[in-house]
Amino acid sequence: MIALTSPYLWYTTRATGLVTMVLFTLVVSLGTLVANRVGGTTVGRFELNELHRTIASVAIVFLAIHIITTVADSFVATGPLAVVVPFVSPYKRLPVALGAIALDLMVAVWVSSLLKARVANASWRFIHWFSWLAYAIAIVHALLTGTDARHGVGLVIVLACLATVAGAAAWRFVARPTRAAGRTALSPLGVEPEPRGVQRDRAPTRPAPGPAVESSARDATPFPRRPQPRRHR
């Protein structure tokens, strides 16, 4: 076991805290790009989605290191329970509690995404809204707890991250994409594939979501449905 009194655990906690914040800023921003349907010409929409998912995985690893080193370090007394349960940390009770709440929300988002194929999509979307709240709480956690976040370069990084995500939130709210807008020729060769048939009216391929489905506010105002596809116009 490495010496738990060494300052390196504490340095790791601080460094990974900052890195985690920057990475989640990227994750939220990329998620906003996907939700606002950016891409389709120079960069694919699916590519932005893949980046969003991949960077999220990396961010979770950094977050895990941040948490583990905090608990393992004896410089501050937090205790393992304080990781998930708010207000039990002897050290900086409120700021650490905010970190725990943000973590709990992020875990909900993460697990629902891992189980995306098994979770009703409306529930997944509802849970995904938590990520904004988690981000906001995490930023307050950083400002209240962060040894480096309150002055100098650290503060500049925090404010830049905050401004980026605030901008993303405003854009998400204003844009409210109602339909897909983008290229229609999607073949990498630039040749529009000729569909050999048109989807006829079929019953939905999955049973309608059951009564247990949560629905977000957005679901109350559905996107305009497509008109009947017509083959030759």
Add this chain to the structure above:
Amino acid sequence: MGMRRRVGGFVLLVNPILCDGFGHCAELAPDLVHVDEWGYPVIVTEPVPLANLAALESARYAVRGCPRQALRIERVSDPH
């Protein structure tokens, strides 16, 4: 045409209720999915042989990449 181990075919199906026209499927499976002028997918309805592994793989990517979980692959026994 040696071993005929993969018999049958598949179709990629979209649930139009869930689909919000993100168009990821058309990027991921351009040979199977085409988007109409409103950005909604129009999918090849004829079964694709399961032996067409490239098409099957791209269909799987499309299912995984769809932000609305609106796609699924259904096996059909008669591949044509």
